[in-house]
Amino acid sequence: MIKHNQTMTTSEWEIMRVIWTLGEATSRQIIRVMTLKKDWAPSTVKTLVTRLQKKGYLTDNGAVRDRLYTPTVDEHDAMTYALNHTIQAMCAMCVGDAMANVIETTELSQRDILNLQDVLKAKYATAPESVACNCMPNHWEELK
Amino acid sequence: MIKHNQTMTTSEWEIMRVIWTLGEATSRQIIRVMTLKKDWAPSTVKTLVTRLQKKGYLTDNGAVRDRLYTPTVDEHDAMTYALNHTIQAMCAMCVGDAMANVIETTELSQRDILNLQDVLKAKYATAPESVACNCMPNHWEELK
DNA sequence: TTTTTAAGTTTACAATTGTAAACTATAGGT
DNA sequence: ACCTATAGTTTACAATTGTAAACTTAAAAA
DSSP: OOOOSSOOOHHHHHHHHHHHHHSSBOHHHHHHHHHHHHOOOHHHHHHHHHHHHHTTSEEEOOOSSSOOEEESSOHHHHHHHHHHHHHHTSOHHHHHHHHHHHHHHSOOOHHHHHHHHHHHHHHHTTOOSOOOOOSSOTTGGGOO | OOOOSSOOOHHHHHHHHHHHHHSSEEHHHHHHHHHHHHOOOHHHHHHHHHHHHHTTSEEEOOOSSSOEEEESSOHHHHHHHHHHHHHHTSOHHHHHHHHHHHHHHSOOOHHHHHHHHHHHHHHHHHOOSOOOOOSSOTTGGGOO
């Protein structure tokens, strides 16, 4: 699980999704797909690929032409990381509730659901009675 | 569930969390808290509050001084919305897996877990065998 | 009443992001 | 060997974001 300092922007994420799906890709391929998917200009795609490389999310095979770009991070890892990142910025007390809401409207396969249920069952054993709100700094009550 | 065009940035989110917790707040209060929580300069907080207002996430009571700011959106709704937003940008096929990973490391209360389990049980009835990857545009296979 | 403080408003400024054109160099076609 | 399309590199440019100082004005203190 590689750690990354730079964050991926939404546009960059779109690019990564197609490279993840293809395993590796040339910019020609990426441009073809993104033109269909997002109607971006070829230049836009090129810029984004370059930025992803600078940020360390892509490597290339060094070819002068028809270069192949490969992800340096696993898609599942990146997703897990991004989701955690979002969640950690939110009120810990409300997270469970929000996740329930989200799950209601998210498409999940039977396998997904069974897996989730397993994880939850295992968690229950050590689950706290309640989770405290962490929106305020420590000792803020002293501020009147 | 109010719909918002503008998105909240992470810094803005931090501000909202304290106002949500307090119910309503003057900038003096917010500044006090944020100085402790994030070590931000008072000006920074003022700017952020103004921007949140412009974006429609806060209203004020119109007082010339010691103005009270109130959220226009519910915290749970905002969280649900933000999480959904993040998830919808990801590969639908992998979302279930990522959520399981996230849940493993997220603090959840017993109540949260029971609730999640209820939601999942209800979902199982109509759950599909599998969820297709949606990273590529339609008919992209035709692109060789 | 004059001064001081601090709330609210304006202005600032660099980094990041979305979006893309322009330029350069090279592989493939003729 | 030369031309041309296009892959890769540079440059561009406005909007957003993080971060904050400066200014203005009104309330509180002296």
